[in-house]
Amino acid sequence: MTHLSTWKVVTLDSPPWRPMLTLGHPPPRGRHSSSSTRYVEVQVLLRDKVALVTGATRGIGRAIAELYLDHGATVIITGRDARVEAVAVELGERAHGRVCNGLDEEGVDAVVTETVANHGSVDILVNNAGIARDAMLHRMTLEDFREVIDINLQGTWLWTRSVVRHMRERGGGNIVNISSISAKAGNLGQSNYAASKAGVIALTQTTAREGARHHIRANAICPGLIRTSMSSVIPPPAWQRLLGDIPMGRPGEPNEVAQVALFLASDMSSYLTGTVIDVSGGRHM
Ligand SMILES: NC(=O)c1ccc[n+]([C@@H]2O[C@H](COP(=O)([O-])OP(=O)(O)OC[C@H]3O[C@@H](n4cnc5c(N)ncnc54)[C@H](OP(=O)(O)O)[C@@H]3O)[C@@H](O)[C@H]2O)c1
Numbered sequence: 082m083t084h085l086s087t088w089k090v091v092t093l094d095s096p097p098w099r100p101m102l103t104l105g106h107p108p109p110r111g112r113h114s115s116s117s118t119r120y121v122e123v124q125v126l127l128r129d130k131v132a133l134v135t136g137a138t139r140g141i142g143r144a145i146a147e148l149y150l151d152h153g154a155t156v157i158i159t160g161r162d163a164r165v166e167a168v169a170v171e172l173g174e175r176a177h178g179r180v181c182n183g184l185d186e187e188g189v190d191a192v193v194t195e196t197v198a199n200h201g202s203v204d205i206l207v208n209n210a211g212i213a214r215d216a217m218l219h220r221m222t223l224e225d226f227r228e229v230i231d232i233n234l235q236g237t238w239l240w241t242r243s244v245v246r247h248m249r250e251r252g253g254g255n256i257v258n259i260s261s262i263s264a265k266a267g268n269l270g271q272s273n274y275a276a277s278k279a280g281v282i283a284l285t286q287t288t289a290r291e292g293a294r295h296h297i298r299a300n301a302i303c304p305g306l307i308r309t310s311m312s313s314v315i316p317p318p319a320w321q322r323l324l325g326d327i328p329m330g331r332p333g334e335p336n337e338v339a340q341v342a343l344f345l346a347s348d349m350s351s352y353l354t355g356t357v358i359d360v361s362g363g364r365h366m
Pocket of ligand 1: 138139141142159160161164165210211212259261262303304307308309311312
């Protein structure tokens with residue numbers, strides 16, 4: 082396992098969780114820092130890897146795709162409509178967008194087959210695509226229950242099955258599943274969502290057990306309250322109540338989940354499988 086290093090330009094006024102990253106160029110002679118930039122040598126963790134990130138048109142999935150690209154991977158992103166292609170263009174030449182609804186069994190298999198044909202393998206799968214349809218249990222419709230289970234759990238299962246077939250043949254791979262803190266503690270109005278995400282944890286652990294002898298690792302992340310379009314619909318009083326439950330007193334940013342997804346996808350976590358990591362500012366610790 083080799084970690085290649087490269088140079089990173091850190092813009093000092095950027096938040097610590099999203100430094101500017103420029104790969105490949107050492108600093109000009111004698112310019113190790115200036116008033117606004119600093120050059121540091123960093124390890125590129127995913128060089129030459131091929132990653133498939135589902136639901137990466139925005140939010141956490143997009144942040145993961147961006148960070149994997151920064152770390153040298155080729156990244157295939159999926160979304161439900163043609164906007165995904167425009168997002169891939171924005172992300173750069175190593176990003177490729179594919180329209181694929183996670184409910185479409187044949188579509189999922191086709192994206193995996195096409196990725197292997199075009200790029201040689203799928204080294205990393207991130208099951209990120211997900212939705213919420215919140216309502217208190219006594220008001221929730223069967224349709225909303227089914228839709229959430231179908232996309233969050235069945236979709237994750239379909240991608241995992243397809244990729245595991247390929248990873249077993251090629252002798253290894255790495256799967257990162259995005260679950261939720263709701264899976265562990267439940268949440269008001271989220272009987273469908275919490276159940277789907279608990280299923281994702283059980284699926285992760287089973288994939289890890291079945292995959293270990295084939296050098297396939299599978300781990301899950303449980304984000305807490307992360308600032309994305311999914312959480313933007315939370316009404317202000319509920320948002321304040323949620324903040325009160327978070328020891329760190331603030332929501333997380335998509336990139337703070339992406340950093341953990343990078344760790345799990347890289348050799349830095351080579352002895353981790355079947356684990357579930359909370360990224361929640363201490364909520365429900
Ligand atoms: N935000 C939070 O506080 C939070 C907390 C815990 C867990 N999570 C989990 O983190 C993941 C990402 O959430 P987010 O907050 O980033 O949500 P988001 O901003 O709403 O983004 C969701 C992404 O999933 C895609 N997607 C949804 N349904 C899909 C389907 N059937 N097929 C393909 N793609 C689909 C969307 O793409 P298109 O709409 O373009 O198709 C979009 O790219 C989800 O699994 C979510 O459950 C989020």
